[in-house]
Amino acid sequence: MKGHGPDSLSPETKISAVILDLDGTILNTEKATESVLEEFLAKYGKEVDPGKEENRLGQMHNESAASIVKDYDLPLTASEFSKEIMPMYTARWPNAKALPGANRLISHLHKHKIPFALASNSKRENIGEKLSHHKGWTELFSVILGSDQVKSGKPSPDLFLEAAKRMGVDAAHCLVIEDSLVGVRASKNAGMKVVAVPSSVRLADCYSIADCVLHSLLEFQPELWGLPEFKDWVQNALPIEPLHVKGLLSGIPNDSSVPLSIIPDRATAVSLPDQVSGVYFGWAILSTHGIFKAVVSIGWELRGGIANRVIQACLLGEFDKDISGEQLELWIVGYIRQLCSEANASTAFEIFPEDKSNAEAALDLPIFSYDEDLPIFSY
Known part of the structure; x- marks a missing residue:
């Protein structure tokens, strides 16, 4: 995938507004x-x-x-x-939840008074219904447009051009964030910059016309586009809305230095967003050993055109017996970094000593602490 921002951004193309797609981009x-x-x-x-x-x-x-x-x-x-x-x-x-990084981005743009619009190929009535389940979203967008409000939907540029017009911003100064090839084409047809966060892992290599391709909105760096940077990192960790993972542990017994594979259960496989990618940390609950700090790498491995989810975890603790095959419940509460280059699949999911140190330190902070009485841990 491409890097995180444009090679250069001239003053003439300074980004003044952002246009977001809905389904698959900010909503799962x-x-x-x-x-x-x-x-x-x-x-x-x-x-x-x-x-x-x-x-x-x-x-x-x-x-x-x-x-x-x-x-x-x-x-x-x-x-x-x-x-x-x-x-x-x-x-x-x-049941459709905000994708990782979506609420963070929406709040950030609103806080800094950056105009931002929602432009979706859904009908306006359906957009309203979807947004109604997410507190504050309807009120925060400068403009909300559906495909039935313009002459033609994506890949026609009409939606994006109309959004720019209603925000009072020239198309050349708009940045679009999209998950589909149809949306990316519409963005380029409108003469806008576009960041793609593909919702289809298998098609990620087809997004070459985008100015930038990311795995997740958590990787987005607004300062590379001339927008105010995020300032929500706590030391070397980013707080996120908790992700819940359940499954079986598989790997080398009694060795906390070697990542264990997690074979997700059906509920996790169905609910975990495809755009969850990177090195994370959180709290691991083992069926017979209690609660441990954990560092987790999550991503996709492509083989023969087939995408397989890969989840690996290092539990930060010692074990007196083989834990392979045990049931694990994992609450992911923070993000550390994107995965390594996927050119080498054997190292793409590697968890480094620095990741463990960062996770260890972060999980000692109140913002990441484990409390079984909190709603997020009450499942």
Whole structure:
């Protein structure tokens, strides 16, 4: 993937406003609703084709509906398909959580009075419904636009150009943050700078037209775009909204210096956002050993076009027996850094001594402390 910012940013192209996509960029809608199409197609004796669905990422609903009906040879019109499936989607929207770094970015832009808009290929009514489940989001955006409010949705530039117009900012001074290729193309068609945070890991190498490609919003550095930098790091650690991981430990017994693999349970595999990538830390609860500090690397490994989630953890403590195969519950409360270069898969997920030292020190601070009475630890 590309680096974190442009090679150079001339005064003529200084960023004055930011435009965010919604689904897959700041809201984990895909995870919350990913089983909907599978359940719907099963009623017609059909199975989901993951490749076809990846290619539909970012499309407008009407366009997507027509292609689904055609691709799966459904005995429905696109309108009938939409009428049947939309209630299934809307029922899941309350479960869609903010993606890591989304609330941080929104609060940061608002605090520094940077105009920022939401421009989505969803209909405006549906955007409003999704936003209603996230306190403050509707009020904080300078502009909120859906595809039904312009002549053409993405990849047409209409949405982004209209957002810029309503904010009173020239398109050349806008930075777009997108997760889909459709959105990235729309951004470039509008003459804007664009940061891509791909929601499809397998397609990440296809985002070469973006000015910058990141794994996660936690990697975004606004100062590289002439925007105020984040000042929320605590020593060498970034507080994040807690992530919950459960699974089985697999690896070398009785050696805290060697990372253990975590085989996630189904709930974790379904709920953990694809955009969670990097080296994190938190609290590990072992079924027979109690609570330990932990450093965790999370990312994706691509082999033969197939993406596999990789989760490795170093538990900062000593064990008097083999813990491999034990049940583990992990609360991730902080972020340290992005993963190493993925050119060498064997070292991409490596956890360094410095990571352990940073995690050890951070977890002694009140902001990262473990308290079983807190709501985040009450599952």
